[in-house]
Amino acid sequence: MNGIDAKFAELKKKGEKALIVYFTAGLPSPEKTVDIVKKAEKAGADIVELGIPFSDPIADGPVIQEASFRALELGINTDKVFGICAVLKNSVAIPYLLMTYYNPVYRYGLLKFAKKCAGTGVAGIIIPDLPWEESEEARESLKKYGIALIDFLTPFTPVKRAEKILKDAGGFVYLVTYAGVTGRQAAMPDKTLKALKKFRKMTDVPVSAGFGISTPEQVKKIRSSVDGVIVGSFLVKKIIDGKIEELWETIKNLKKELE
Amino acid sequence: MGKKLPDKQGKYGEFGGIFAPETLMPPLDELEKKYGVISRQKSFKKEFSYLLSEYAGRPTSLYLAENLSRAAGCRVYLKREDLAFTGAHKINNTLGQVLLAARMGKKRIIAETGAGQHGVAAATASALFKMKCCVYMGEVDCERQKLNVYRMKLLGSEVIPVKSGSKTLKDAINEAMRDWIANFEDTHYVIGSVVGPHPYPEIVRDFQSVIGRETKRQVLQKEKRLPDYLIACVGGGSNSIGLFYPFYKDSKVRFIGVEAGGEGVNTDKHSATLIKGKKGVLHGTFSYVLQDKYGQIMPTHSVSAGLDYPGVGPEHSFYKETGRAEYVSADDRDALQSFHLLSEIEGIIPALESAHAVGWLIKNKKRFKKTDVVIVCLSGRGDKDVAEVASIENAL
């Protein structure tokens, strides 16, 4: 069983929802990233996403853009991120995923990338600019190595389209809470909650909501509509600002709302 | 060669397609469907062609440049897009797209710009249609194209300097896409070249094809035969595709696309995507891309802001792969030299972008026979570049 599936099954049994946290890999350093993931696990994170920085992150807002540019300036590349993952394999129990754009994955070689994921314990990959229509080759390559390709839905995705996507979905489904890039404070409007309800009825794959989630109040509001929440920019901002020590309390408080 | 380009998936062979965030899939689908319907409407065609002729001054002339012909040793015609309203071919596309957006019920226009020509053309069309317009422009480009920044503001547009990444065209496209992801319900993104996710490369090509259709009619009238060569500069690739596409099936007509060689294609300071790039995805389309071995997009350089781009339209990648077109480069120096040459011998100050096409021709004149009919797309006029060229030359 893929580590993501096992995690969601375990949480379901306990009546909990997943807290999924995002960090840009290699920021402020590869060693620190390992340390951050370990401590995030201790603080209550259920799943970790590590971003491989990309030069042109069109789905990201200013915070993750800046984190990506900084990481690239520090010389972080795909191989170094796999290096981080190789260390995590023996030091954390929670599943971790990679998030990046399609070009770095394509350029690395789809099969080679998938194989590297398997070898370094990566459970899944999230590629925000790879829509379902173009995903077959990547999906097949990843499947060979038991790696999940995480699909996206948004409140604007028509039901017919969602049906196609959900037929192939694995790991979890990433529901984008609003129309926009990462890092804006999200109001969780009815449209989002309705979409969550609708899509969850259509699939057995867990649905996690992300984009613009940062506060326990937001989490409280959507808890019953999701299987998990994803928190990214808010945490990355703390790393950029050198306030890493604030992360653990933040994670603890968010997880509290999901227990 | 009979197959329709692009196919139903928006592919040109293996190139093109849609590589966009899920949020953009419904608006891209809407755009494809509505474009299919609206662009075929008689009233749309009528209004578009009225605007092109009465407002934008088309057809632009196909001018037999006799002095340049002597210098190049062949019969050189210039397709005078510099005479189109606002000073470049970009107006063909923006009038088409803003008209389309108005008919789709959109209220707001966004655009990216490099040289500022597309931004000015988008601002112009938006003013005409009373649409709010917001143009993203890299900070570096704002500096080297100050005149165009002021023009856009005069036309009532907001110009947003982009400070991220390389602060040039590619980053301006990133920002425009981010805006569109958040505002697609009332906003149309007028992309400025044959790049981006499907259906953009097709829409922009269709609107720019007026260049090639006119050229064909004009050259047949003047020479009683098809030309031997079509030469155009390639940034994203819209003036070149616009010229080439209507000749696609005329297999004896040879296409030459001139990329920006910057300080030389064997340095790391150029924008020669088709010559030096590798296949990949940038800005929603699968095409050639200048990138490093990890798939990070590389910084580019060209003296002309409009060619300073690490991607290229997928249809060009297809033309390259199938051998339909040949892609070459002219470097900064070639462009600057022909900027002067054309000014001095023809009295035409060309845009630095277009000067690459002329520069390549002059440098490679040995390839051409005296009787060869060669058409060069003079994609824009050079007023916007005069201050920049002067400052480069003062610094030498």
Ligand SMILES: Cc1ncc(COP(=O)(O)O)c(C=O)c1O
């Ligand atoms: C005058 C002129 N020519 C050419 C270009 C390059 O674009 P494209 O390759 O899409 O024609 C530009 C872009 O700004 C331009 O302003």
